[in-house]
Amino acid sequence: MISVRNILSGLAVAFSLYLAARGLSWGEDAPRYPLIIVAAFALYLVTTTLCTFWQPRKPDRPTHPAPRQSRLPRTAGILAIATAAIVPTAISYSAGPGSYTASYATWYLGGIGALMTIVMARRRPWMAWSGTALLAIGSIAWMGLDALTLGLIGSIVWVFVAQLLVLSLDRAARDTSQLANLQTAASAWQASQVVRQRERRVQVQEALAIAGPVLTRTVANRGVLDDADRLEARIAEGRLRDELRGPRLLDDAVRAQLELARRRGATVTVLDEGGLDGMDEASLAVIRAELAETLRTSESNRLYIRTAPHDSVAVTVVGRSESDGGLSDEDAVDLWREIVRPTN
Incomplete structure (x- = not known):
């Protein structure tokens, strides 16, 4: 089934693969331990796929608002943090001294940043920022401050923007829910007013049916009533009170x-x-x-x-x-x- 969510998830995986593709194209300047780089790439790919597509089991009775239903499972979040800690060290160690800033050894700056952006979009902000912090520590430890110009700042900006978007979407969802509740309450109030108006019309009709003859005789006699008419007026008044009370x-x-x-x-x-x-x-x-x-x-x-x-x-x-x-x-x-x- 094609949906906006599936399209966005596919684009996220494709973008992550694009960022990580440089890690497997080292050309003549081959790393010392290419198998470790392949293993790190596989770990990254599996983690990214899980964080993108893994959905929590839906409960029989939902206990969270609709935006919370897509929250990333805790296991996948922990795996993402572990990936953010392992991949920079594994890639840099495999590249060897002098190659820490080679193109195949710096792809993880954008790759891990994209992964943490996905984690943030899946509403795990603390996990996303923890992974970003590990990425920053690991990359600076191996590359020094060159990591800032090679993509670390961009990754931090991605995560920050993702958090702003998530907060905005959640606020919009809450406002929409409140608006729907207000609309429901307004509809219920309007319906109750219609019912009350109908009841008042019925009561007016009943009042006219009860008091109409007495009022007609009173007007015809110009307010001069005998004992029988006064009795009928009192009975009519009592009936009206009964119908109202x-x-x-x-x-x-x-x-x-x-x-x-x-x-x-x-x-x-x-x-x-x-x-x-x-x-x-x-x-x-x-x-x-x-x-x-x-x-x-x-x-x-x-x-x-x-x-x-x-x-x-x-x-x-x-x-x-x-x-x-x-x-x-x-x-x-x-x-x-x-x-x-x-x-x-």
């Missing part, structure tokens, strides 16, 4: 019992404080059926129906009756019913 508690049976309680003169308060969040429709149907039955048998003058986040209780129904001195905060509690959460 506790819509998940309501179905046709519960609405009918709430209206009957208000028609007999009871004051009813319905309040949902999040106790039904995350509950499926089947569980809600069980709770509503039990609530409707509780309201059907209630004779209290005040009814408080409330949900709250609780481990076992979903809805609490409290009823108070009128005391001898009239309806007050000190009324006796004659109804206490806790509707438990259904167990699946």
